[in-house]
Amino acid sequence: MHYPEPISKLIDSFMKLPGIGPKTAQRLAFYVLNMKEDDVVNFSRSLMEVKRDLQFCSVCGHITDIDPCYICSDKNRDRSVICVVQDTKDVIAMEKMREYKGLYHVLHGAISPMDGIGPEDINVASLIERLKDDEVKEIILATNPNIEGESTAMYISRLVKPIGIKSTRLASGLPVGGDLEYADEVTLSKAIEHRTEL
Template sequence: MYYPEPISKLIDSFTKLPGIGPKTAVRLAFFVINMKDDDVLNFANSLVNAKRELTHCSVCGHITDQDPCSICQDNTRDESIICVVQDPKDVIAMEKMREFRGKYHVLHGAISPMDGIGPEDINVPDLINRLKNEDVDELILATNPNIEGEATAMYISRLVRPSGIRTTRIAHGLPVGGDLEYADEVTLSKALEGRREL
């Protein structure tokens, strides 16, 4: 289907976003075209400002507009516990829970030999340097429960083991409100593995 070039470019831009297919991209493009000029300018400015003003914390790697980030600057948090996550979105998910009072380390990915991503391609070397320079008692590995996340957690635990730092892995299993009949074998296996006494 033919669209004027400015609309085609806008549609192409939207299709580059994750989860946006061609039909959704067309809908979004026409929605933007029908917006008021001020709203479009504010939207464009928000995109540009987010890209320009955000950076990664030099301590933990979390996305921030100040360096170090507010979590790393918070003296009330327990510096002896570091939770290792794959993505800044994982930090935000953990913070919404409001129960973890330690610090974080964001890897910005996971080890994936199939995709050519090794430990040096993610934030593992910075984690090791951090563990050498900080007094850490426990490292919580909160990587995703998939092949890449598990491989990353295993690699880090083996790397850290000689230092004597306690290394734990978040539990995996059935979600609260989930039904056994709909769970796959791996999820059920992990749920049994992580069972605890009542």
């Protein structure tokens, strides 16, 4: 089906977003067509501001509109602990919990030889620089519990060991409220491995 060029371009633009197929892109484009002009202007302004006004924190790599970010600038944070995560969304997830009071370091990826991603392709060098600060006593490796995340955690822990900084890994296993029968073998294995005494 042929659409006028502006709608076609908008559909193509929506299809560049992850998880958006042709039908959803078409539905979104026609939704935009029916929006009030002020709402469309505000929507486009928000898109431009995200690209123009956001950057990565020069200290931790989290997204921010000020540098350093609000977390690195907060003098009340525990500067002896750095939680190492793969993605900025992981920082947001940790912050929602409101339990962790330390600092972060965002790797922007994980080591994945199959995808051609090595240690030099993620934000490891700046982490090692940060660990030269005598105030840092521990890093928490909070990479994803998959092959890439585990490889990245192991690589970083080996780099950190000679520096004398404690490296810990987030516990993994059965979720609270989960049923044993629905757990996969890896999850059960991790749950057994990281069991705690009562």
